[in-house]
Amino acid sequence: MRKLLKHRKKMSRLIFKFDLKTFFHFFVVFTIIFGALTLIILQTLTTGIYKTTDETIDRLSKNPLVLLSLASRDNSDSSSLYQVDNFDDPILSDSPSVAPNQTVVLYDKNGRVLNAKSDITSNTLSSNLKFSKANLSKITTVTMKTATGETLLYRTRLFKVSFDKRITTNITYIQLFVNVNQLSESLARSQFIIMTTMISFWLISLFASIYLAHWSQKPVLIAYEKQKNFVENASHELRTPLAILQNRLELLFQRPTATIIDQSENISQSLAEVRNMRILTSNLLNLAKRDDGLKVELSDVDHTYFEAIFENYQLLADNSQKQFSNNIALKGSVKLDEGLIRQVLTILFDNAVKYSDPYSEITMTVAKIGQNLIITTADNGYGISDDDKNKIFDRFYRVDKARTRQKGGFGLGLSLAKQIIDACGGKIEVQDNQPKGTKFIIKLKV
Template sequence: MHHLMNSVKNSAIVKNDGKNFLHFFLAFTVIFAALTLIIVQVMRSGVYKTTDQNLLNLGQNPDFLKSIVLHQQSNSNADSHPSSTGQYGPANTVLLYDEKGKLIIPTTTTVAGQNGNQILTQLEKSVRFNRSNIGTIQSVSVHNDYGANWNYRYLTMATVDTNDNIIGYVQVFANVDQLKESLSRNILIVLTTMAIFWVISILISLYLANWTLLPVMLAYEKQKEFVENASHELRTPLAILQNRLELLFQNPTATIIDESENISASLSEVRNMRLLTTNLLNLARRDSGLKIEPEETNATFFENIFESYQMLAQDADKTFTGTVKLDGNVNLDQSLVKQLMTILFDNAMKYSNEDGKIDILITKSGSYLNLFVSDNGEGISNEDKKRVFDRFYRVDKARTRQKGGLGLGLSLAKQIVVAYGGRIAIEDNPPKGTKFVIRLKIEMPTVHPARIFQKNKEISDKK
């Protein structure tokens, strides 16, 4: 993986890594900013909800307001003032105004050289009567000579006589120092938490940017390897064709019979190139997704294929045995299954000697169709077993090229198996050789007796 990262770090694809990171980071930033604003707004609107409701209720209780005013008047003449520790004032305070909006109960009288009620004095200085605020709740912060400022929420109301004539105005105040301190502390906690997670989002953005880029890098590497291998496969036959044609020009008076060897070699390379391009086209189509088109199939379908394999094996002086054990019909894509079997049979033919033995067994277990293709060739090492399904990979390149192999067949076979939701595995075939084990998921619509196909035996019986 480290080699892969280094191999493409300078490619054009990696240039988008910064954009991916920026997109993720901006997305996280917007999310955290929106959450912070929503949480703070909810906290601000909720923290004073009870206090505001109490002010509204108090405004509907004139007897209680009158008692607060009398209490303030008695305290305003006291020869004392709040201690220097900045303690909170009373929970509720009231200011009265006449019908013109002028304060009608002064509270700043001086006794023995000292101010009266310090809280009322500062409220009178800080609050301005405004008729537009009648019926609404406002906030105000007043100066405190002995510590932190006092914070109040207040409601302005009009008072009327029995004829509904306005005879004055009342402002009811509620101290909210503790609530504001609690709100500030909670907001600080929210901001700190969001800032920490915002910093963490930078690391998450980097991880997601690399994580989303990794499949692209892997695909790019596979594409690069595919193009390199395809170019290599095409370069060899093209070089042979060029050399053969140059030899033909060196002897322009020669007949076709004289140059039959060069012509035959050139034709062989052309056929090889045609096979290569056909397989490359098939791979490109398979990469876009296989479409399974199942149809009802019985054992006769496999027996007919085995007859063709038997003739090919006899022509190569090899022995082929095909056995099908199938109860009834199955639904499968005959074209893809035939291609899969042909790839595995052709692979067994190439890697077995002249006295080679090739066996294909087809069975059914539950909803799976099992294919076993074995040979007695040289076998495949454990290291090669991990790579034989890679495109253009060949166990014995020199021998495979000589026999026309391109290293694409098993890759196609695996794609077919994967499209079926099955699996393909490679095992040793003692005493020597290789066995391919394939499981394809199918359906079993009907049931019929099992049939066994043994071509060699049938040929012997006919003789």
């Protein structure tokens, strides 16, 4: 009882550590995904919302005459900005219209503002205005504050210009400002919605990580339990023959002068246990190979394949004082793995021989029904209870341990048979045989 409690405590600690580690991995992955997704969406949104404005700035920057017209509109003393030599040539006419939120600031070659009466260069905002050649030809975002404390946001570009020879002016640089307060407010609202949504999903990922941590550990724990049970059962099965061998060999030493005939019983029993151990280790090796994956090699077989197998079974049945009969209702050929199916049939036949009384009947039938090959093995032996039917294909499980040990079984044959049938894409099930005994039914798609 103490060992069981100690084992459960150890398992609980292992499960907790595994849970915590797996949860942390899932949560970190979700955090990175949502963080990267948020950055990408915000960057795309910011770039997209100013795209039209930046395209407008770029278009107007290529037409300085339009910007000169806009500066003249905002400055009442336009004569101080430029002079046109030929008034009959409408070089400033038919220019694209400009929006009210667009403002132009003109500079001379020294960076001095020429249109001092514009909105941007008024006393209210002039303290925030800075001329810098470092931003030449670049679209940047600037913030200015009014006397009332209101914040105005502009997208702007400073660029160097040259005019037609008919225009006399000392304008060297033009800076275009486009007010984007409305766009900025819309961007802020969108960013808030995106951040709120992402944080909500990030919190949901917390619970998802907990669930996935529990879910992902189940197959690991099941595999661990199967491995532990397998090792315990294998150790238990090997313990008995080893103990018998030890006792028999000790008996040989107690009578060192005895002849082989005198010790024949001890030698015979020792050899019997060695054979049992060889069979057990061979079965264990086969199961280990099957766990690594079965390689199914299909080939065409007909009724002669089963006839040859059943002919050998007839001889074995006669030697075991059993009545054996078979029925093969197979026309044409079917595709199956000859070696694997022969191994399964041998396991079922061997079980039927072991767990039935002398002179009892064993019947094996083969029939093709539709696209399925049905193989049935029936005996009128001891039978299997309903509870045992659910466990009969588990490794080392035996219906009657005392009788099985006496018959030389280890509870591995049916487990191996099921693995083979599963690998072949078929099904195997156990039923009661009427009026007495057991029936194993194999269904293979051929």
